[in-house]
């Protein structure tokens with residue numbers, strides 16, 4: 213029987229991606245296989261062939277139990293991948309088929325990773341690094357990035373930084389600055405990205421300099437001859453290229469800055485090896501053990517991800533911690549699996565093909581890293597400066613362009629009166645429209661935050677349940693393979709059904725928010741048009757002004773009128789500053805909430821790990837035991853502080869008597885109790901209920917001048933996520949043990965389902 217592995221083209225094309233800016237797109241990891249040619253001294257017996265540009269054939273006896281016939285006949289197996297490169301494939305073809313399409317994506321703000329996988333001597337370094345005459349993917353990709361940068365318009369500022377490191381025996385070294393010794397790996401403050409502390413980032417815009425840096429890095433890499441490969445890379449080499457673009461854009465009279473930031477990771481893994489095959493001993497054997505350990509951790513992650521496991525352990529090795537984003541995060545990823553065609557390497561080739569096959573089932577959520585910077589702040593400033601310019605223009609006209617005193621008008625004073633009324637009314641209209649624009653912007657910002665919040669809740673739920681981040685509610689469903697990961701009881705099924713319903717609701721709410729965003733964007737565009745028409749009317753009136761002003765009293769009167777307008781503009785500026793501060797407060801509240809969630813997840817992981825260790829009667833090393841004690845002291849201190857700081861009845865935080873913090877998150881709305889803000893920024897409850905951000909309060913007398921306030925058209929229920937979407941209920945028989953107040957972990961007997 214011929215076996216096919218799944219595998220289909222992964223790529224969504226760049227333009228398609230580019231159009232859908234804000235929504236994460238689910239995308240399969242792309243898997244390519246490259247078969248290297250036989251090297252000198254290798255036996256010409258081939259066990260592996262490229263049958264087409266997608267199929268590899270491995271001549272292999274089937275070892276499946278019971279299939280005696282196949283075992284005897286050794287019927288070949290076929291494997292299907294996104295793309296297969298045969299023995300005679302060129303460096304250029306491999307680059308064009310795997311990495312070149314990613315360059316455009318990186319320039320559009322998508323993260324990307326290419327990594328070479330395979331047994332030792334299978335050709336990974338040849339593909340990734342290459343030689344001066346046959347440069348590999350790293351050089352070609354950097355070259356293309358610089359070429360593309362040269363074609364960008366002048367208003368785009370472009371910077372490229374690169375770092376190059378190796379992981380050797382579980383130690384990280386800076387290949388561009390090897391004298392710095394071993395470097396530490398740390399999760400960044402947001403808990404999202406992993407950072408290598410002290411790693412040198414070179415900023416460059418010259419291809420020659422990049423080549424020199426790469427050359428320098430490769431020379432510093434740990435390479436040793438082994439029986440399997442004369443120049444065997446004993447380390448994983450990771451080249452990271454960060455591309456930042458800052459684009460200045462003119463929008464009407466305003467300037468806007470758009471930032472794009474993307475990282476391209478190119479990784480040449482050390483080869484997996486069998487001690488027997490490589491005939492290694494001593495130092496080589498120890499290296500091999502480290503290499504195998506990290507590759508085993510990588511293999512475990514690939515297995516878990518492809519089977520839809522609920523929990524994927526990236527922390528077993530530095531390599532998997534660094535590859536976490538490439539395997540399950542916001543990143544377009546290509547894996548190039550390398551195999552030798554030689555019969556003697558059949559076992560390694562089979563392993564590689566199986567891993568590649570599993571990797572083919574992994575999906576990521578890709579999203580553009582594009583941000584509009586200071587859009588709202590600069591916009592408010594522009595509004596105020598527009599108003600001030602207008603006032604000063606009018607003043608100049610009055611003083612500089614006096615009509616000759618001989619000029620008289622029979623009906624001068626009545627003309628002037630009507631002109632003055634027109635000026636006042638267009639000015640008021642402009643103020644009203646500008647206020648409306650400010651409120652629409654405020655509301656749009658609120659909707660953006662609500663959408664971001666909803667996305668993060670959905671993605672948090674998805675990752676905690678290890679479901680795919682589906683692009684639409686219709687496509688929701690359980691991932692194949694999940695059933696094998698954990699046994700389900702009835703309670704689990706009920707939970708699942710409830711959670712699916714909650715997720716559908718969350719998606720529906722997100723769709724509603726998107727619709728609101730579109731509606732408000734249209735309203736904003738029409739307000740902009742109205743404002744432009746008003747400005748033109750006002751300019752026409754200004755042109756009439758000098759010829760109409762006849763006496764000093766009239767001039768005085770108009771000066772007073774301008775002063776009133778000036779004060780109104782100042783007032784508006786104060787309001788806008790207040791609004792900006794409110795946005796900032798809200799943003800920080802969201803950030804705190806996110807940290808809080810991350811902390812809760814970490815607490816849960818620690819508690820479960822301790823439970824596992826206790827069940828397995830594992831004796832902890834003293835230093836780890838110390839860390840746990842420290843952690844427990846911290847938890848107690850935090851619980852004490854929390855209980856003193858939070859008004860339990862009003863905050864929505866849920867405490868049960870003596871049982872500490874219950875994992876149930878309160879609804880977002882109650883976690884942003886507006887009353888908790890300082891008086892300066894406090895709004896009335898009804899303001900808050902109407903909008904994610906309160907509209908600027910309008911005093912009754914100003915209302916008349918400014919026109920009616922814009923009423924938000926979306927209900928709070930739409931903006932706040934459903935509680936069930938963020939709270940995965942723990943089945944009663946799986947309630948976690950908690951750390952008891954005396955600092956020891958309670959045993960299962962004391963904290964089983966019945967006792968809690």
Ligand SMILES: Nc1ncnc2c1ncn2[C@@H]1O[C@H](COP(=O)(O)OP(=O)(O)OP(=O)(O)O)[C@@H](O)[C@H]1O
Pocket residue numbers: 247248249251330331332333334335336337338339441443444445446481482483484550
């Ligand atoms: N596509 C290819 N064309 C020609 N020669 C190749 C090709 N791939 C690999 N080779 C040669 O095979 C040998 C082993 O390749 P390479 O060093 O790239 O393997 P590797 O997978 O990086 O091994 P290790 O994991 O031990 O570092 C080298 O001599 C290399 O030049």
